[in-house]
Amino acid sequence: MSVIVTDNGFQTDDFAGDILALDDVTDSAALAIDLDPDADPQDLVDRLPVLHLIRVDFPSFADGRGFTIARQLRLMGFTGRLRACGHVISDQYAMARRSGFDEVEISDDQASRQPEAEWTFRANWQSHDYQSRLRAG
Numbered sequence: 001m002s003v004i005v006t007d008n009g010f011q012t013d014d015f016a017g018d019i020l021a022l023d024d025v026t027d028s029a030a031l032a033i034d035l036d037p038d039a040d041p042q043d044l045v046d047r048l049p050v051l052h053l054i055r056v057d058f059p060s061f062a063d064g065r066g067f068t069i070a071r072q073l074r075l076m077g078f079t080g081r082l083r084a085c086g087h088v089i090s091d092q093y094a095m096a097r098r099s100g101f102d103e104v105e106i107s108d109d110q111a112s113r114q115p116e117a118e119w120t121f122r123a124n125w126q127s128h129d130y131q132s133r134l135r136a137g
Contacts, residue, residue, distance in 0.1 A: 003111040005093065005104040007123040010116045019055055037065040041072040048078045058086035067099040074100035090118040
Protein backbone atom coordinates (compact mmCIF):
# COMPACT_ATOMS: atom_id res chain seq x y z
CA MET A 1 0.00 0.00 0.00
CA SER A 2 0.97 3.62 -0.20
CA VAL A 3 0.10 7.02 1.19
CA ILE A 4 -0.46 10.16 -0.86
CA VAL A 5 0.98 13.34 0.66
CA THR A 6 -0.59 16.69 -0.21
CA ASP A 7 -0.55 20.12 1.40
CA ASN A 8 -3.45 18.86 3.54
CA GLY A 9 -1.51 15.89 4.91
CA PHE A 10 -1.86 12.16 4.33
CA GLN A 11 -4.57 10.97 1.94
CA THR A 12 -5.57 7.71 0.34
CA ASP A 13 -5.01 7.35 -3.38
CA ASP A 14 -8.17 8.42 -5.19
CA PHE A 15 -6.91 7.82 -8.72
CA ALA A 16 -9.06 5.03 -10.12
CA GLY A 17 -7.32 4.21 -13.38
CA ASP A 18 -4.35 2.08 -14.31
CA ILE A 19 -0.93 3.70 -14.35
CA LEU A 20 1.14 2.23 -17.18
CA ALA A 21 4.89 2.28 -17.68
CA LEU A 22 5.79 4.47 -20.64
CA ASP A 23 7.28 1.47 -22.45
CA ASP A 24 4.00 -0.46 -22.03
CA VAL A 25 1.81 2.19 -23.64
CA THR A 26 0.73 0.93 -27.04
CA ASP A 27 -1.88 3.51 -27.96
CA SER A 28 -2.78 7.08 -27.13
CA ALA A 29 -5.71 6.05 -24.89
CA ALA A 30 -3.57 5.73 -21.74
CA LEU A 31 -4.68 8.19 -19.07
CA ALA A 32 -1.83 7.73 -16.59
CA ILE A 33 1.85 7.03 -17.12
CA ASP A 34 4.81 6.08 -14.93
CA LEU A 35 8.07 7.81 -15.81
CA ASP A 36 11.53 6.63 -14.86
CA PRO A 37 14.02 9.29 -13.80
CA ASP A 38 15.95 8.90 -17.05
CA ALA A 39 12.88 9.38 -19.26
CA ASP A 40 12.73 12.24 -21.73
CA PRO A 41 9.58 14.32 -21.11
CA GLN A 42 9.60 15.28 -24.80
CA ASP A 43 8.47 11.72 -25.54
CA LEU A 44 5.09 12.68 -24.03
CA VAL A 45 4.53 15.95 -25.85
CA ASP A 46 1.76 14.53 -28.09
CA ARG A 47 0.07 12.73 -25.18
CA LEU A 48 0.01 15.57 -22.62
CA PRO A 49 -3.50 16.82 -23.48
CA VAL A 50 -5.10 13.43 -22.71
CA LEU A 51 -3.05 12.40 -19.69
CA HIS A 52 -4.72 12.75 -16.30
CA LEU A 53 -1.74 11.70 -14.18
CA ILE A 54 2.01 11.36 -14.59
CA ARG A 55 3.91 9.60 -11.82
CA VAL A 56 7.66 10.18 -11.69
CA ASP A 57 9.86 7.68 -9.89
CA PHE A 58 12.56 8.70 -7.42
CA PRO A 59 14.81 5.63 -6.98
CA SER A 60 16.80 7.40 -4.23
CA PHE A 61 16.28 10.54 -2.17
CA ALA A 62 19.66 11.68 -3.53
CA ASP A 63 18.46 11.45 -7.15
CA GLY A 64 16.95 14.80 -8.13
CA ARG A 65 16.27 14.13 -11.80
CA GLY A 66 12.54 13.86 -11.06
CA PHE A 67 12.43 17.52 -10.02
CA THR A 68 13.79 18.49 -13.44
CA ILE A 69 11.26 16.25 -15.19
CA ALA A 70 8.41 17.87 -13.24
CA ARG A 71 9.55 21.35 -14.18
CA GLN A 72 9.92 20.39 -17.84
CA LEU A 73 6.44 18.84 -17.95
CA ARG A 74 4.87 21.98 -16.47
CA LEU A 75 6.78 24.20 -18.92
CA MET A 76 5.51 21.96 -21.74
CA GLY A 77 1.95 22.73 -20.63
CA PHE A 78 0.97 19.65 -18.64
CA THR A 79 -1.91 20.62 -16.34
CA GLY A 80 -2.91 17.19 -15.01
CA ARG A 81 -1.87 15.58 -11.74
CA LEU A 82 1.85 15.24 -11.31
CA ARG A 83 2.93 12.77 -8.64
CA ALA A 84 6.38 12.04 -7.25
CA CYS A 85 6.78 8.50 -5.95
CA GLY A 86 9.43 6.42 -4.33
CA HIS A 87 12.21 7.73 -2.17
CA VAL A 88 11.14 11.31 -1.58
CA ILE A 89 11.66 12.42 2.01
CA SER A 90 9.68 15.00 3.95
CA ASP A 91 12.57 17.50 3.73
CA GLN A 92 12.14 17.46 -0.05
CA TYR A 93 8.40 18.14 -0.03
CA ALA A 94 8.73 21.91 -0.58
CA MET A 95 11.10 21.34 -3.51
CA ALA A 96 8.71 18.79 -4.99
CA ARG A 97 5.85 21.28 -4.85
CA ARG A 98 7.94 24.16 -6.21
CA SER A 99 9.12 22.08 -9.16
CA GLY A 100 5.53 21.26 -10.16
CA PHE A 101 4.44 18.14 -8.32
CA ASP A 102 0.91 18.13 -6.89
CA GLU A 103 1.50 15.23 -4.53
CA VAL A 104 3.99 12.67 -3.30
CA GLU A 105 3.36 8.93 -3.00
CA ILE A 106 5.23 7.20 -0.18
CA SER A 107 5.13 3.69 1.25
CA ASP A 108 3.25 2.89 4.46
CA ASP A 109 6.60 2.05 6.02
CA GLN A 110 8.00 5.48 5.18
CA ALA A 111 4.83 7.13 6.47
CA SER A 112 5.39 5.45 9.83
CA ARG A 113 9.03 6.65 9.91
CA GLN A 114 8.15 10.17 8.74
CA PRO A 115 4.73 10.93 10.21
CA GLU A 116 2.21 13.32 8.75
CA ALA A 117 3.35 16.24 10.93
CA GLU A 118 6.80 16.17 9.29
CA TRP A 119 5.18 16.62 5.88
CA THR A 120 2.54 19.19 6.82
CA PHE A 121 5.25 21.26 8.52
CA ARG A 122 6.51 21.91 4.99
CA ALA A 123 3.08 22.49 3.44
CA ASN A 124 3.56 26.26 3.59
CA TRP A 125 6.15 25.90 0.82
CA GLN A 126 4.93 28.97 -1.09
CA SER A 127 5.71 31.52 1.59
CA HIS A 128 8.91 30.15 3.08
CA ASP A 129 11.38 30.10 0.25
CA TYR A 130 14.75 31.78 0.14
CA GLN A 131 13.72 34.63 -2.18
CA SER A 132 10.69 35.54 -0.05
CA ARG A 133 12.86 35.75 3.06
CA LEU A 134 15.35 38.00 1.24
CA ARG A 135 12.62 40.31 -0.05
CA ALA A 136 11.09 40.60 3.43
CA GLY A 137 14.38 42.04 4.53
